[in-house]
């Protein structure tokens with residue numbers, strides 16, 4: 236049997252309330268499997284979230300000194316791509332980063348309309364600029380814009396009933412103690428070396444990093460997700476970031492938080508090397524979920540929680556020269572593919588310097604939302620495909636004590652209007668096309684034929700919901 240959440244046989248040790256920013260004076264508590272399942276429940280059911288990359292790079296829009304930096308790839312890396320120091324970068328970027336009033340409400344409404352259940356946004360990216368009003372940094376929105384952008388965003392998300400996630404960069408191209416000389420495998424803009432010479436002390440950077448995270452965990456109400464980014468094989472975990480203390484600090488302040496695995500870069504934490512490959516394993520002491528980036532694992536990752544993050548064109552941060560927009564159908568198919576493999580989809584927007592969302596993203600997110608309005612029940616709270624490969628599409632399922640539902644997702648509409656499913660042994664008590672239309676069911680032996688309604692267009696990504704009785708019983712030999 237696969238597709239049912241299995242294998243969470245571990246317990247996680249974390250701190251109880253009362254921890255200090257330094258992570259000391261914490262009483263360790265072991266989380267039971269039941270507690271862990273309860274903590275992960277909303278996240279597993281959500282299936283669809285919005286990622287937001289937004290910071291100083293956004294206003295530069297892929298340009299530097301009047302030249303195009305590139306037409307593809309991560310433009311949130313602009314400082315590194317042009318190889319400039321933090322002062323030159325900031326003096327060019329700051330005047331162009333001018334968030335308009337109410338930008339966060341636009342994001343929150345768009346996320347809601349798209350059917351996202353949570354939004355993870357960059358509180359600080361690799362350039363080191365913090366979006367909150369920080370007491371431990373003056374390279375932040377508080378000092379430069381006299382605004383607390385994190386508060387504005389969190390408030391807007393809460394108004395729309397969305398869960399809140401903070402993406403936070405470990406890498407820091409601004410802080411004068413971030414020790415890039417030790418951080419092998421983690422890129423660093425060449426120009427900085429000449430601007431801020433002298434020895435660096437990573438423990439001082441870590442004091443700052445922990446204090447900054449402490450502010451974020453203390454001042455904005457419940458934080459549902461912390462999305463760390465990132466480590467290399469050579470520089471990771473406790474040695475690089477005092478990661479275990481950081482986790483303790485976060486869990487003490489936000490006991491229900493769900494965290495990714497990017498404070499670490501070892502096989503136990505689900506990594507192969509420094510590329511984007513991920514292993515289908517994760518010891519929960521290193522994080523709650525693993526993070527395949529820009530790809531969907533071929534067979535999912537049974538037994539662990541995972542979330543694929545993806546861009547809508549080819550960059551995370553805004554680049555006006557990137558026109559590689561994917562189609563609405565691709566986004567919907569990816570969402571279905573991911574849900575049918577038991578994962579979450581974190582789909583990125585890169586707002587502009589004024590906070591407005593590129594119109595291509597708005598259009599596509601609305602199209603996803605229109606599809607979710609009709610078909611959302613086949614995504615939210617469902618689990619992975621219990622069949623083998625289905626030639627015409629894929630499947631998600633919802634199990635109850637007395638039976639359940641199978642949702643058949645049509646990727647290639649059949650020319651004769653019939654979907655054939657092999658191996659399903661349960662009695663079927665009804666079937667319908669989501670959005671309307673009765674589906675006739677003809678069973679013979681282990682072959683079930685679903686006859687789609689005529690007169691209704693059966694489009695790519697149409698969904699047939701099938702009610703079955705009893706414990707799901709499938710013969711695995713064929714499809």
Ligand code: GLC
Nearest residue numbers: 309311312464465528544551
């Ligand atoms: C990478 C990139 C980063 C992006 C992230 C999203 O690690 O460094 O720019 O924020 O992936 O997954």
